[in-house]
Amino acid sequence: MSHNEESWTPKKSNTMPIGPMPLCxxxxxxxxLVNGRLNVFLIRRQEAPYKGSWALPGGVLRVDLDANLDAAAKRVxxxxxxIAPPNLRQLAAVGARGRGPRGEEAWALSVVYRALIPASTLSFTPDKRAAEVRWVAVDELPTKIAFEHSALIELAARQTRADIASLTFPAGFIPERFTLGALQRLCEEVLGTRLDKPSFRRKLRDRELVEPIAGAQQRGDPHRPAAIYRLSSD
Amino acid sequence: MSHNEESWTPKKSNTMPIGPMPLCxxxxxxxxLVNGRLNVFLIRRQEAPYKGSWALPGGVLRVDLDANLDAAAKRVxxxxxxIAPPNLRQLAAVGARGRGPRGEEAWALSVVYRALIPASTLSFTPDKRAAEVRWVAVDELPTKIAFEHSALIELAARQTRADIASLTFPAGFIPERFTLGALQRLCEEVLGTRLDKPSFRRKLRDRELVEPIAGAQQRGDPHRPAAIYRLSSD
DNA sequence: ACAAAAGTGTTCGTCTTACACCCATGC
DNA sequence: GCATGGGTGTAAGACGAACACTTTTGT
Incomplete structure (x- = not known):
């Protein structure tokens, strides 16, 4: 995860040489969703700069392995x-001098992606690496965050909340089968606010975002059985 | 503008080597705005791949000159x-193998920015390099466009039109002093649609986006004089 | 007088919000 | 019976689109 040289001198040739390239x-x-709140996955940095601070997980681009940027994000x-996140979306690119793995003058360029992990897939929460890896509520970020990752996390949270508020459900984030009540609770937890039930359901109906699964019902709870829905295909 | 080697072998050292990095x-x-329509500035490629196609102007990142990505965009x-565009906004990053300057396997990573040039600054339109450089209406792009630049141009146009439709005026794009009629015409030209005058003015007033310059008037036209406004400071 | 654009008021329909109400089940 | 969440309807308000109208200049 570190490298040995920040630049290299191009060989002589008959064409114009280009300068060194940043670490990509x-x-x-x-x-x-963790405990009913929108969380983000952070790791604790083991190296300077920002040693000991929390940071987004990431990795170096591999020109031999990655056919394109999205593929690189998928691999990392x-x-x-x-796990392979079902949805990956590019958020922004940041880059500057002085961001080398050990904090020297070296240039580094990072392309930032967002992944929405279905809550049911959360298997790798704190275990043996508990001190190095953590889920953190996006509305209560720790003070020590590396680089401008704090702004990036907030940008990602705004993005996700905008998606959910507009009922644009990122692929794979919603369970295959669900009740409207469960879907609404999920949205409320992401947004951190309460939603009006009739309005929520009317929007889903008017825009034909969900369709009932014929005959399927959620029984066993001390209230009226709920119809089971799935996301519309069209 | 070309280079001599797509990769280099890291020197031996006591730390983990990293692989070659893409051309950034x-x-x-x-x-x-050109002739009352939203245009984009394109250059004709002189090299493979896509030799002869139209492409966005760009340049190679210089780790020695550019302190960060935005600075690099400003320089390029x-x-x-x-000219130095008054507003520069990052749009997206794209990158893949097979995009080297001469079309080999080489990886290249591009960070795409948008710049909105005030119409009055248009001095460098087709002159001696007329065949190599062109303003093109975003709604009538040529068929031969390099890489995925066509999609990028459309993305940029959507962005700009969303900005203008929401009356978010990018810095420096609007003249210092203007009449409401002129501002509305400018917006209509960017959007490519007609706007309703009373609604347009009401929005500007309600959101306090503009303020009249005391006493200033536009006279000399065969109609009622127009008040002169400027963008609100707050 | 006339054309042309500045500038303002009002109506209409749509979309969102808030709330009230009934329904069906397990305990 | 009663608490609980499922499910639906309706009225009030916010917002923007469409249009009618008056005002003021140069020619």
Whole structure:
């Protein structure tokens, strides 16, 4: 995860040489619902700069492995999160001098992606690496955050909340089968606010976002059985 | 503008080596109003791949000159457009294998920026390099466009139109002093649609986006004099 | 007088919000 | 019976679109 040289001198040739290129990285803003709140997955940095601060997980771009940027993000997400996120969305690119792995003058360029992890997939929460890896509520970030990752996390949270508020459900984030009540609770937890039930249901109906699964019902609770829905295909 | 080697072998050292890094570039989507329509500034490629196709102007990132990504965009914009755009906004990052300057396997990563050039600054339109450089209406793009630049141009146009439709005026794009009629015409030209005068003015008033310059009037036209406004400071 | 654009008021329909109400179940 | 959440309807308000109208200049 570190390297040995920040630049290299191009060989002589008959064409114009180009200068050294920055270290290219991909950072993943993985979000999920933990304890009813929108959380983000952070790791504790073991190296300068910002040693000991919390940071987004990420990895170095591999020109031999990655066919394109999205593929690189997919690979890094799989490596660092243990699962292949069903949705990956590019958020921004940041880059500057003085961001080398050990904090020297070296240039680094990071392309930041967002991943929304379904709550049911949360298997790798704090275990043996509990001190190095943590889910953190996006509305209560720790004070020590590396680089400008704090702003990036807030950007990602705004994005996700805008998606949910507009009922644009990122692929794979919603369970296959669900009741409208469960869907509404999920949205409320992401947004951190209460929603009006009739309005919520009317929007879903008018825009034909969900469709009932014929005959399916959720029974067993001390109240009226709920119809089971799925996301519309069209 | 070309280089001599797509990768280099890291020197031996006591730390983990990293692989070769992609060629990092910045591309500029410069937009302006030309003949009452939203246009984008394109150059004709002189090299493979896509030789002869139209492409966004851009340049290679220089770790020695550029302190960060935004600075790099500023430098490249100044070099390729001849002026320093008052507003620069990052749009997206794209990158893949097979995008080297001569179309080999080489990786290239481009960070795309948008610049909105005030119409009055348009000095460098087709002159001696007429065949290599062109303003093109975003709604009538040529068929031969390099890479995915076509999608990027459309993304930039959507962004700009969303900004204008929501009356978020990018810095420097609007003249210092203007009449409400002129501002509305400018918006209509960017959007490519007609706007309702009373609604347009009400929004500006309610949101306190503009303020009249005391006493200033636009006289000399064969109609009622128009009050002169400026953008609100707060 | 006339054309042309500045400038203002009002109506209409749509979309969102808030709230009231009934329904069906397990305990 | 009663608490609980499922499910639906309706009225009030916010917002923008469409249009009618008056005002003031140069020619």
């Amino acid at each position: 990285r991909v950072e993943i803003t993985a979000q999920s 997400a799989a490596e660092r999160l243990g | 570039r910045v591309e500029i989507t410069a937009q302006s 914009a100044a070099e390729r457009l001849g």
